[in-house]
Amino acid sequence: MGVGRLISDHIPLDHVDAASFVHRGDVGERVRLRFADVTVTDVRAARALTTHTTAAAPAGVFLVLAVTAVGRGSDQNYVGLDLVDPAGIHYVPTVRGGCATAIKGRAGVPSYALICYDVPRQALEGAHLQFSLAPYDNDGAFQRRDDVADIDLGIHAAEAARMWRTNDSYKASMTELTPPDLTPSPAPKAVSR
Amino acid sequence: MSGWWRVNRWWLVVLPIALVAMLAASSYRLKTMWWDSGYHHEIASAGVGRWAHVDESYATFTQRIHHRYRVRADGLSTTDSIPQDSGDLPVPAGVTAYLVHLSFEAATDQDMAYCEVMLVGSDGTVYGGNVDDQINQSDLCLPVAEPDPETGITPTDVPRGRTWTVDPIVLAPSSARIRAVRVTYGKPRYVTLAVDPAASS
Numbered sequence: 001m002g003v004g005r006l007i008s009d010h011i012p013l014d015h016v017d018a019a020s021f022v023h024r025g026d027v028g029e030r031v032r033l034r035f036a037d038v039t040v041t042d043v044r045a046a047r048a049l050t051t052h053t054t055a056a057a058p059a060g061v062f063l064v065l066a067v068t069a070v071g072r073g074s075d076q077n078y079v080g081l082d083l084v085d086p087a088g089i090h091y092v093p094t095v096r097g098g099c100a101t102a103i104k105g106r107a108g109v110p111s112y113a114l115i116c117y118d119v120p121r122q123a124l125e126g127a128h129l130q131f132s133l134a135p136y137d138n139d140g141a142f143q144r145r146d147d148v149a150d151i152d153l154g155i156h157a158a159e160a161a162r163m164w165r166t167n168d169s170y171k172a173s174m175t176e177l178t179p180p181d182l183t184p185s186p187a188p189k190a191v192s193r
Numbered sequence: 194m195s196g197w198w199r200v201n202r203w204w205l206v207v208l209p210i211a212l213v214a215m216l217a218a219s220s221y222r223l224k225t226m227w228w229d230s231g232y233h234h235e236i237a238s239a240g241v242g243r244w245a246h247v248d249e250s251y252a253t254f255t256q257r258i259h260h261r262y263r264v265r266a267d268g269l270s271t272t273d274s275i276p277q278d279s280g281d282l283p284v285p286a287g288v289t290a291y292l293v294h295l296s297f298e299a300a301t302d303q304d305m306a307y308c309e310v311m312l313v314g315s316d317g318t319v320y321g322g323n324v325d326d327q328i329n330q331s332d333l334c335l336p337v338a339e340p341d342p343e344t345g346i347t348p349t350d351v352p353r354g355r356t357w358t359v360d361p362i363v364l365a366p367s368s369a370r371i372r373a374v375r376v377t378y379g380k381p382r383y384v385t386l387a388v389d390p391a392a393s394s
Contacts, residue, residue, distance in 0.1 A: 072318075073317075073318055073319070074318065074319040074320075074322075075311075075319070075320065075321060075322060106320070106364055107318050107319065107320050107365070107366075108320070108366035108368070108369060109320075109364050109365065110285075177282065177285050177288070177364075178285060
């Protein structure tokens with residue numbers, strides 16, 4: 001009982017630091033994390049995403065990120081792929097259009113993925129990618145004491161305005177062993193502005 | 194015996210029991226959060242070219258699992274392309290696609306579905322497993338069915354004999370030096386089959 005009293009009286013049990021270890025980076029910069037190296041290689045905006053058989057249109061605009069991840073230690077799924085706007089609002093990858101909603105990471109082998117978000121105008125300028133092993137939740141419990149990459153997508157005001165007006169279309173891509181095709185084509189008439 | 198020891202003698206007896214009970218009550222966290230969430234239990238192993246024998250029975254939340262089989266790593270070879278429904282996928286530069294040659298022996302009614310096959314590097318890195326298979330391999334430890342020549346449909350349930358071989362593909366960086374194959378039917382259990390490192394260098 002004496003030992004217990006000593007612990008509860010003298011150790012700050014209410015001051016537990018469970019914060020993530022945040023590693024900041026920019027587009028084109030490799031960010032080294034405990035479980036992977038991650039790089040955002042390209043940032044595009046799209047009025048449509050296409051597959052062999054479908055074309056999807058956004059409610060706002062599709063923000064398309066080309067992400068390369070090289071796993072460390074073992075193969076794992078990276079499911080924390082939130083886009084965070086300057087107001088702190090989180091956007092999860094859209095399930096529409098055929099892009100990846102998680103990255104299948106391989107140890108020592110690059111995985112290339114297109115991650116796509118359907119976002120409003122105000123989410124573009126100053127947006128960041130928050131990349132982690134576990135998904136984001138409201139109190140960050142799944143990411144506590146783990147590495148998180150916070151990557152500035154480098155979208156400034158003029159770039160955001162240009163992105164919002166885009167009429168480009170891109171081929172959707174999941175996790176692949178080769179880089180995605182980022183050749184733009186005009187959006188199908190049914191979805192163009 | 195002094196007065197304090199006499200007064201507290203029964204509590205002193207109870208104290209270690211209470212400590213053990215407290216630790217036992219919290220131990221489920223150790224099992225759930227650590228033991229069951231990684232590969233911590235090597236149930237069998239074998240040297241290069243030798244059989245590993247598995248004979249185990251364990252309970253899950255829903256059923257009791259009986260596994261009785263033996264497995265052998267017959268070696269590794271490499272391939273330049275990965276067969277896909279949409280055509281062969283070339284292996285990127287800097288990456289090696291290993292064909293893992295495995296022999297199995299089990300009773301014909303032994304359920305052998307849904308294994309994972311991984312490679313273990315000399316630095317402890319584990320390649321393969323854990324994620325959905327990117328290269329669309331379905332059931333790595335069962336014989337691969339051939340598509341029906343008339344319908345083109347691949348049957349999902351292939352009858353097998355007591356012995357069979359499989360050759361699943363596992364990707365690793367070309368710089369990796371592979372020392373073992375790992376076969377698992379779920380964490381935390383796995384089988385380790387040593388392979389000749391020279392075969393992967």
